[in-house]
Amino acid sequence: MKSNRHFWVALMAAALMITALTACGGTPAAPTPVPPTPTPAPSPTLSAGDHIDLGADYMDQGQIEDAIAEFEEAIRLDPDNALAHFNLGVAYQYQGKLDQAIAEYQEAISIDPDYAEAHNNLGIAYDDQGKPDEAIAEYQEAIRINPDYALAHYNLALAYYAQGKPDEAIAAYKEVIRVDPDSADAHYNLGITYYDQGKLDEAIAAWQEAIRIEPEDSMAHNNLGRAYFDQGRLDEAITELEEAIELDPDNAQAHFNLGLVYRELNQVNEAIAEFETYLELIPSDSPNRAVVERTIAELEEQVEAQQAEYVNAEGGYSLRYPEGWHYAERGAEVMFVESEEDLDVVIEEAPLIMFAAGPLTELAENLGLTEITDLAEVLEAGAAALDGEAGEIETGEIDGYPAALTDISGSYRGSPYEGSLAIV
Incomplete structure (x- = not known):
């Protein structure tokens, strides 16, 4: 779950007016009089808005204490400035001073009851204090004021999910997506909520959309x-x-x-x-x-x-299972693989498709052979047991044991296959 909640410093557009002083006059008469010493221009007085802007700049630079001083000065100059209280609340929240942050957000709301951002941030502070019900109430109030406030919908969804209310969380995430269709976080978290409910198709669709937005x-x-x-x-x-x-x-x-x-x-x-x-x-x-x-x-x-290597004194043969060998299917007496690549690799190292380890006489009996004249007969019987046909049979030795190998193809239990049979 991507749970990063957002709060920010709201900036008030206030330009600092800088006045340039210029001297004007005609051609001086002789003798030139000594000009009087100019009186320094008074320092411009900063307004509450100016201090808010300075505080915002300090916030951007990570100088939280300096930002707090500026916001406090703005409030001293204009106690009913909701924006100054809001930004001071943000600064306190960055410092983890939740009680002070809550007090400032509440003050901003008392000045401007329809301050949606203040309600949203107050909800975040309540969430951080472990007060989910109060948080939800604030998110809902922010949404009442501004139904298209995507961030409040997002935070509301997180709060519902944390409370174990997946249906309500899904509804809130869908509201985020309605307002902001390219919110990758909303699609991502929607997928998690669906997955928790066992709705895999819906979860897959949500994550595919998240990837479309953020590949x-x-x-x-x-x-x-x-x-x-x-x-x-x-x-x-x-x-x-x-x-x-x-x-x-x-x-x-x-x-x-x-x-x-x-x-x-x-x-x-x-x-x-x-x-x-x-x-x-x-x-x-x-x-x-x-x-x-x-x-x-x-x-x-x-x-x-x-x-493991199996050596049986009675039957006199050995079976080896090479490392990394895996099968697409397993038969009753034999095994076969799914690709020519597997075949090529294993033929070089050990038998690829082989009869289950056990006495050769038992294997022959299972294949319907009353006697064994050569290993080729065993391979032919094995191919028939797999509803397949053996190709040309090669005989020789593997690690000193008599061995036989043949290609085989057929359709076993309805699955067409090609491979190779070996017995050692």
Whole structure:
């Protein structure tokens, strides 16, 4: 939730008149008289408006104490100047002096009851004091005075959200967008509120609009990616999360969410890398640390299992599961991958698609073979079990074990595939 609330110094246009004095005269007669010593012009007297402008300049420079002195002088000169009280309230609020700020905003309102900005800032001060009901009342009053006051609608939405009133918050954010359609913050927070309600389509639409307005908002891309993940749209999730990380490599949440996507895809090593980056970026005392560390440990055990070598004395064969190997589908006896790239990589390192580890005699029996004359028969039976056809079968050795390899294509459980079968 982007909760930065805005308050500012209202400036009063008051120009300081500078008078230039010029001497005029004709040709002097001789002898030239000595001119009298000129009387210095009196220093111009500053008005309340002048002091307000000076105070505003000091505020811009971060010189809050000097600004306060100017606003106080403006009030001394003009006690009923609502703008001076308002700006003094802003200065106090910058210093965290909420009681003094509230008193000045209230004074400004007593002078000008329809001062919408003063009601809005008073609401912010109440919010900061933990008085949400009083804050909401002030935001509502500001909106009553000026229905198109986008900032008051925005602050009202934040207050409703903090109170656990999502429907009211949504209505207020929509009012912000009505007045200011390009408010990226309003679209962003609207998306969060929808997401909290489980309305993923609405959240996605809101974050897409926020990104349209501010394409380089890393957190908006992160949130959109997480919503896509929740909908099972994994490719789109990866695109958004990678963009979030490209924009902000230190976006810990994006690394975590990308880890979730990779884990779902069974890309274990990629998932571990993202979770480890997440741990590097979060505070050492984060309550999430222990959970993510356990997740990494579980994934590392999974990698070890995939890399484990099985040697069976009775059947005399070995199975290896290469690091980073993931499957699009799993069959009862065999496994196959989804891309030629996976095939090329794994053929160089270990069997790509292989029968489940176990005695070769049991595997043959499961495939309907009463006896085994050569490994080619096992591959042909395996292809048939996958509703596929084996291509040319190559035989040889892998790490000293008899091995056979063949291309296979077919349609397994309604899913067309191409791949390779191997047995060692």
